[in-house]
Amino acid sequence: MKSGEFIEKVLPVNRKLYRFxxxxxxxxxEAEDIVQETFMRLWNKRKKLTEYRNxxxxxxxxTKNLCIDSIKSRNRNVMxxxxxxxxxxxxxxxxxxxxxxxxMNARQIIDNLPDQQKMIIQLRDIEGYSFEEIAEIMDxxxxxxxxxxxxxxxxVRDSLTKKYDYELKRN
Amino acid sequence: xxxxxxxxxxxRFYDGESSLEEEQRLRDYFNQEIVPDHLSSHQEQFRYYNxxxxxxxxxxxxxxxxIKKIGQENIGKTYGKRHRTFYFITGIAASILIFxxxxxxxxxxxxxxxxNIEDTYEDPEAAYAExxxxxxxxxxxxxxxxxxxxxxxxxxxxxxxxxxxx
Numbered sequence: 561m562k563s564g565e566f567i568e569k570v571l572p573v574n575r576k577l578y579r580f581x582x583x584x585x586x587x588x589x590e591a592e593d594i595v596q597e598t599f600m601r602l603w604n605k606r607k608k609l610t611e612y613r614n615x616x617x618x619x620x621x622x623t624k625n626l627c628i629d630s631i632k633s634r635n636r637n638v639m640x641x642x643x644x645x646x647x648x649x650x651x652x653x654x655x656x657x658x659x660x661x662x663x664m665n666a667r668q669i670i671d672n673l674p675d676q677q678k679m680i681i682q683l684r685d686i687e688g689y690s691f692e693e694i695a696e697i698m699d700x701x702x703x704x705x706x707x708x709x710x711x712x713x714x715x716v717r718d719s720l721t722k723k724y725d726y727e728l729k730r731n
Numbered sequence: 732x733x734x735x736x737x738x739x740x741x742x743r744f745y746d747g748e749s750s751l752e753e754e755q756r757l758r759d760y761f762n763q764e765i766v767p768d769h770l771s772s773h774q775e776q777f778r779y780y781n782x783x784x785x786x787x788x789x790x791x792x793x794x795x796x797x798i799k800k801i802g803q804e805n806i807g808k809t810y811g812k813r814h815r816t817f818y819f820i821t822g823i824a825a826s827i828l829i830f831x832x833x834x835x836x837x838x839x840x841x842x843x844x845x846x847n848i849e850d851t852y853e854d855p856e857a858a859y860a861e862x863x864x865x866x867x868x869x870x871x872x873x874x875x876x877x878x879x880x881x882x883x884x885x886x887x888x889x890x891x892x893x894x895x896x897x
């Protein structure tokens with residue numbers, strides 16, 4: 561695969577990869593580093609890339625694994641240093657648009673889901689991958705994915721309902 | 732879209748049984764319409780999904796960074812080839828230098844010292860005197876040897892006298 565073809569066929573996935581990494585790591589710089597690393601690996605494999613059925617899913621697998629490694633080493637470091645340092649970014653002013661404000665609750669709830677449910681929601685409800693693709697990326701069977709997706713969606717619904725009820729009672 | 736249909740879709744959605752098309756219909760519904768009160772707690776979830784799909788890093792342009800890097804990788808490859816010939820040529824040059832060095836250090840050195848004449852006197856007058864002394868000694872001994880030949884010359888004189896008389 562030459563660079564022109566690479567830019568045309570592989571590069572567009574970078575946004576999905578970035579959103580996925582940012583969802584998991586909650587740190588922009590780290591998410592960008594991981595996307596760059598993913599692309600370096602894809603570029604090094606460009607000769608074999610055409611053999612893959614689904615380059616998107618393959619790229620997503622690399623990013624997912626890099627993110628999981630990063631989370632693991634982050635947890636180790638936190639334990640080593642024994643200090644509660646927080647690598648999560650604050651929401652930047654750019655993101656504080658009116659629209660973002662109106663969906664901030666949903667965002668926070670999803671960010672607080674367990675990693676696996678977070679990933680499945682990200683892949684399905686935000687990026688719109690099929691169950692087959694998600695199964696390939698997550699290395700889980702489709703049924704497990706449906707179950708976890710259902711749990712995650714219900715959690716988001718229930719948390720939002722609680723918030724709405726609470727606000728109604730206060731007003 | 733009627734309410735019953737939406738509620739049925741919502742149930743399938745929360746059970747993880749909805750298709751991608753059905754999920755798209757839910758997102759469209761909650762994005763555009765003002766929804767009945769009992770559905771408003773679902774609305775935020777779907778509106779967030781629509782919002783998050785368009786999200787990108789607002790602070791830096793990752794995509795152009797990546798294109799730049801892909802470009803650099805290409806240049807890197809041609810540089811690689813040039814480097815290889817560069818290493819090849821410097822390798823040859825270095826081995827020639829080493830050969831020359833070894834030749835002068837170990838092979839050519841004995842010859843050099845054999846012809847190397849060193850000065851033993853620092854004062855030229857003393858050197859001259861010493862050389863004169865040595866040459867005088869040689870000429871003295873030489874003359875002592877040559878004196879004996881004088882006997883041969885007188886022998887030749889008498890021999891000529893005899894041959895003339897005959």
